[in-house]
Amino acid sequence: MTPEEVRARASGPTAGLATGFAQANLIAVPADWAYDVLLFTQRNPKPCPVLDVTDAGDPRTVLAPGADLRTDLPRYRVWHDGVLTDEPTDVAALWRDDLVAFLIGCSFTFEGALTAAGVPLRHVEQGRNVSMYATDRECRPAGRVHGPMVVSMRWIPAAQVETAARVSGLMPAVHGAPVHAGDPAALGIADLAAPDFGDPVEAAEGDVPVFWACGVTPQAALMASRPPFAITHAPGHMFVTDVPDDEYRAG
């Protein structure tokens, strides 16, 4: 399927669809909150790599000129005062003239590069969502926006940890190199079998847990910072852009 077809037809998670095109996290907040959110992303670029910011009220993005952000994601989340109130498949009726949308890079982009480099992805093999954890590292706050860094974890064969770090490190626009490899306690994670978001994933013999800054971080910050209103994508139901993954490779 092309990105356009996925945007028109997909009704479930977007992992593995329109392979080779970047997918993005969506966060839309009232203009009054947009500066704090934009500054939060600037101050925390590893978990919050911004691919585009729309003009207030405009549901279009340069990442996919024909798309409509109000209808072209398979599922959304609606938040009032930091509390999840609905998970609709369309937000056209909820859109407001003062909403500013942030499109934030997604690890699906560097997973394609990992696969191309021969690094196995256990969660894909096991048909599960990647495991994600809130850490004990606070992001650098910006105005009213604050929250912990969220990481995704992938089990990587010990001999390939360096390859995984190098390949993802060349994609700083989509989370870049890992923030940590090895003992999860170093990030304040007590139990890898109990992720805060996504699914638990099983290790193979000789695998090491490797942690990357995760695009769920700004959503966790929204929950902690409680803006009066926000719209985000539903987990795994991303916005599929027209931008090839390769555009986010440095050098």
Place this chain on the structure above:
Amino acid sequence: MTPEEVRARASGPTAGLATGFAQANLIAVPADWAYDVLLFTQRNPKPCPVLDVTDAGDPRTVLAPGADLRTDLPRYRVWHDGVLTDEPTDVAALWRDDLVAFLIGCSFTFEGALTAAGVPLRHVEQGRNVSMYATDRECRPAGRVHGPMVVSMRWIPAAQVETAARVSGLMPAVHGAPVHAGDPAALGIADLAAPDFGDPVEAAEGDVPVFWACGVTPQAALMASRPPFAITHAPGHMFVTDVPDDEYRAG
């Protein structure tokens, strides 16, 4: 000299001082303009790579925790309604509680990497400032902030253009790979001997002009967009940070 010594003592241009530490362009605007400036930098990351944004009124930056942005640059420029009104060596008396300071990456950082890779820098050999030109490419505007992309030009031996592109491409946080090599007319530049900023620089036999997005771009946008008040560094009189250049290398 250490970065701290340069900040305390330098009274002229900072090129070649505190080698190995990143230098930054300064732009401070009233909080009312900060969102437009921040969005402009997000939308134009090649010419405007943001290294830090301060809280309103705060003259300190994480890039150099002991420094004071009001006194530690060798020379400033003061702007009213887009018009240059003064070039003082200290702006402590002009600082306002609502000023937000943007520190933007500088090509001095990738020039160190070019030199290390054996690429000659003609402007350094000739003891001149690098040549800079306003192009016919408009930046993507953000609210009230708009203006042309400004580029710096370096004469590079034809056989080393690829090396220069690869080395700078690994530093996306400080302008990254060139935007163009060869015919200046492709960027709307009529005469390389008449730069809009900096000095003319002479080519050696077999040199090709190579153009990089330039940190003077946001200053040109300020001149075009006319905020009521702004403070910037004076050309070449940069803010010297405590951050090693290597921190801005990807991978």
